[in-house]
Amino acid sequence: MSSEFSLIERYFAQPAAALHASTPQGKEPKATLGIGDDCALLAPRRGMQLAISTDMLVSGRHFFPNVSPWKLGYKALAVNLSDLAAMGARPRAFTLGLSMPDANDRWLESFSEGLFHIARQFDCELIGGDTTSGPHVSICITVFGDVPQNRALRRDSAHPGDDIWVSGTLGNARAGLGIRRGEWSMDGGAAESAMIQSLEQPEPRVALGIALRGVAHAALDISDGLAGDLVHILKRSKVRASVNIDLVPRSEAVAAMPAEMQLQCVLAGGDDYELCFTAPAEARPKIERIAKRLKVPLTCIGTIHNLAAPGDTPAIDWRGNNGPVLFRVKGFDHFHAD
């Protein structure tokens, strides 16, 4: 944490102090030691473990080079907070690695404002960083959250018979990417704005993740698309899934898109950062109460099954209201396509 000391101090240490200043009186500061030493010092709260996640975002790959720096700062932390949400962890702190072509004051100011906007919203403190010049913008955030011992929502805990749930609606972010790329256009009105908002300012489902501790079996966040991400749960839990594509929730605007394009957005579009989780059938009333309390739509879209035989492939059987459906992902063509 040595280089570009002055930049870190100027743009990133001060808002962190402001974060402290807005902390209710009597509440302990979260990190014992933050920016300005060789290391930050952090301990999980009593009975907790730290959940830790890292994401690397590269210009042209994960965001358009001309994206608003405010929105970039916001989204860079949002996608990491989404990983905490997927574990049922409560945000504590993060570190920032940032390389950029030149130390542009306006860019840095706007980037840090977007970053600290969401940091304050989720009470997540910047405790260390390293900024450096480099040929293009790349951002590496490592985020830390508290989760009680043995209560984390893992990917390997889905049981046969579990319901499969998703939060919110799927496909909006991919539709927004299509608009930004000029692949299609909407009316330019509210629906279009909502799609771009989903792409550029996703809302990490932190409160939902915490509410699902002890209720859900397995969980993850949908960053690369339902079709690809759900398979991560299936592989690690050694199970199959059947999913009714007509039940997968989508916005009215996405539902109005042509059928094939619509399915690609809903089932294979990334960047929505909704949660997908499994839970036993007896948890349905609890889950419905959580949905109501948090005002987050939660929709049951399918069921977890045993593998037919030990050598069977963990995979998704897609069906619709009228029977089996053949669905193939047409490559991962969204921002997380690596």
Add this chain to the structure above:
Amino acid sequence: MSSEFSLIERYFAQPAAALHASTPQGKEPKATLGIGDDCALLAPRRGMQLAISTDMLVSGRHFFPNVSPWKLGYKALAVNLSDLAAMGARPRAFTLGLSMPDANDRWLESFSEGLFHIARQFDCELIGGDTTSGPHVSICITVFGDVPQNRALRRDSAHPGDDIWVSGTLGNARAGLGIRRGEWSMDGGAAESAMIQSLEQPEPRVALGIALRGVAHAALDISDGLAGDLVHILKRSKVRASVNIDLVPRSEAVAAMPAEMQLQCVLAGGDDYELCFTAPAEARPKIERIAKRLKVPLTCIGTIHNLAAPGDTPAIDWRGNNGPVLFRVKGFDHFHAD
């Protein structure tokens, strides 16, 4: 931690498993959950805090684009372990963010071998990562270590009257950089190899940092050069320093360089990753025993003083055996120059 899942699994998850396999029986695995979920899970050991540091390394800025990937993997973790050493923390785990132009199998294999070589050496487990394609190689490592509550070696704890110490010798890495850049040449023999070794495979002073808990007052690692780094301690501790440049330890090969170039290497050269620390005079016998036990030369080079007045600048007064010396850093022209 979602993208490039297969790359992380292929090159980085397996050696981490091997790391576990070589763990002595009965010793707990360090992370509860590692690569393959949304987050890793980690808790400090009883009575400990986590020391956390992040470094971002960019091709052309912190390393030559044609550097051996093995050495790059080694050094990327070494510089982070050095930050832990500077806090007196014992390495536990790290996360890796990696972007590179194309997923070159040979490059990745060699990079991961260098990385895991030093990871095994310091018992530091890879618990998560994110690899992605990008226009050039950049590496962001976040490292975690255990340090007992209130025993961390901070930068703000130097006291007037403290001795100032450095480990090893200074200037070798900067001299090695000069050779790599063609600024000067040596005999091509052992001295030259040693300098390049210092540049490319610095040895983090982890055992020394741990031994200095409760002995040293303030400490940091010298990544940007003694002249710049010591000032970080002075500013945060609100003190001045006097340093005898004739006492600053250097290798025989560096001592044979022309006087002015030699001083720039020794006092302003970065990348040596030795520790600089302050300690009360009564700790001298203890420090000499530590040096002997760890076989690391420790040299007292100066003294911490009070500021002359509250508005006085925390700065270094350079002197030699024959009286005051005027020394100016000629810009930070080494790899950490940002």
